[in-house]
Amino acid sequence: MSIVSDETAAAARLRVSEAVLRISDTEALAREAEQSGMGDLDDARMIINMGPQHPSTHGVLRLILELRGETVLRCKPVIGYLHTGMEKTGEDLNFLQGPTNVTRMDYASPLFCELVFSMATEQLLDMEVPARATWIRMLMCELNRMSSHLLFLATNGMDLGAIGMMLYGWREREELLRFFEMVTGLRMNHNYIRPGGVAADLHDGWEDDVAAILEVLPGRLDEFDDLMTGQPIWRDRTQGVGVITTPEALAMSATGPMLRSTGYAWDLRRSMPYLAYDEVDFDVVVGTYGDTFDRYAIRLNEVRESMRIVEQCVERMPAGDYRSQDKKVTPPPRARIDESMEALIHHFKIFTEGFKVPAGEVYTAVESPRGELGCYLVSDGGAKPMRMHIRAPSFANLQSLPHLMRGGFIADAVAIISSVDPIMGEVDR
Amino acid sequence: MGLEVINHNFLTGRLEDLVNWARRRSLMPATFGLACCALEMMGAGAAHYDLARYGMEVFRASPRQADLMIVAGRVSQKMAPVLRHIYDQMVEPKWVISMGVCASTGGMFNNYALVQGVDQVVPVDMYTPGCPPGPETLIHSILMLHEQIRADELMKRRAVTGRGAEIHLDPALATDAQPAPVTIRTGRG
């Protein structure tokens, strides 16, 4: 198969390109120390440390860059500055508490993390989720995709000098966060999607709130187009910068907009559908050149595609339960606890012990704004996962950084990090 | 001859008041957004919950130019020395707001990976609860810090590190034994 041979060739190419700087911290410090007082600047290679605290708002990523002048030769991304031990904590919390933990991994799109964990738990339980719960999940996740991409547009703009984008992107994001607060109670880290369905039904009048958002956003997105897409400075700074090809992206396990920017139309929502994505109409946005501009344009247009999906969710939201009626898994409504002894016992068991999940292991994946977000969940028959691993898309995407940056300038390095759109919470977990 | 001779083009006041007014009305936060709280901090700086009305919209990347460090997010073991390094680079007078429960106490992540409260590393002036605290909560804590600064001394210097959670456990009490069962008497005999 041609993609196989292309990918093998790409893997070989990536190996010999030597873009990754493999030195330890102490070595880097030693080289930095002996650098001061280098004579011949033309041939001088410098080791520069970028981060973990730096103004580019991508969290605590540290890059050790080897530079010749302003050209980046090799680079080493150093991560771990936000390692929270979430996978270890996940083994200590039961399956109902799990979403509170995973939601803080990818904190720009927390509902996706909750979704993938809940889907994995439901698969282990062999449990069906009612249709309304599925559509509510899809609605909330697409709105979350929109807010995450608006965050990307804001930070990407600011990194490349369009500082006003920070304010515009956040203005749009506030609309969405306000809606999330109305539905889930929180602006971020919602703990809304739980095994069995969602935590609460949509409030009365939600259709009007969503319609208000959908009315305002298209005009604003067109403003972003005016500000950035056709603008010569933007194009100069992003076109041809950080180019990756499809075989290279596949070899580096990159997914999401990184892979789609190369022209490869891989989107789990279309190719391996989950929730109700096979019942809604949307396009998979694909780039051509695999550069920073393509990744920006893909995310901008994915906001438009998500708006289409949200519209269809509003029109076609089924009536029914917002969570499974399985009493062993779903806590009873609070009013029932006063009336029924059984409900009281179920409530007690679920919130103290937690519900038991049969032994087994499963891997579930969803398409998050950054790529394939997966959950590998192993249960030993108890109320807590024996092993919970989240496959974070940014963790894999960050590995492409040295290859994207090789030969570019430092200014391009900022653009490239921004276009990869890493969220360090899910990288480090 | 008293102040009534000077016509009202002059303002007089105590030096402390004037200096503290200048300090609190132009705090420059250092960018120390680590995790989810950083997004809410950026939200507080954005147009809707505007920090510019307090003179704080310019987040200085260089700690040398900043006087307020808002530790927004969880501090891991690897990040703690970096946090202290940045704090040391800031020039006096400086203040620290520990934003969110992870920065204040370790939050929901009571485990090996996080420093259980940044006051183990730097002295903290204001603790902000919330996971994450919304921009309104952050602004409230900033206003409370302003009050603190208003009443503060001119030449204050502070302890090298925070007081921490001040948990002093007797090691003799650390045991694997189960707690003794408690008998609950109800009203019915």
Added chain:
Amino acid sequence: MGPPAPATEPDAPADGDPPSAPQSSGGVPESLSHGQLVLHPDRAQYLGLLQSLHGEGFVLCVDLTAADYLAVPGRVVAEGVEPERFELVVNLLDPEQRRRVRLRVQVPGDDAVVPTAVDLHPGVEAMEREVFDMFGITFAGHPDPTRILMPDDWDGYPLRRDYAVGRIPVQFKAPEGR
């Protein structure tokens, strides 16, 4: 870890389930887990199987992680597979044919060494470093076998079951082992 048993035929896929099982998994025990195909190579077969699956189209290594089964010693993995303490779990994806496969390699606790897959899938470099950092499983031939998440001088492997969560006692919660 005895000689590999003859391959068992996988269960017939559910009705209307198009993705076909990979052809090149001969000699390796298979099982189905909630409808997902799982292969159980031993350490000697692992790289060869990765290679042949790659040739068949599984070009994207989605995830490489591990699990510590210290607390579940007598578990049943699959027919013909001896359970060990650690399991290396590799998830592969074939985008052209839209199918996934999972590999579970048993790794003994006292001899936790596995060959590296970096040459075939460069994208697992960071994943293998994470497995080393969290479990202590060494990858022979890895270009940068250092810790990635914990500080370089950290002692211990946090995700092992015999490594405590490290909870400090707080006022309303008992210490470890509540």
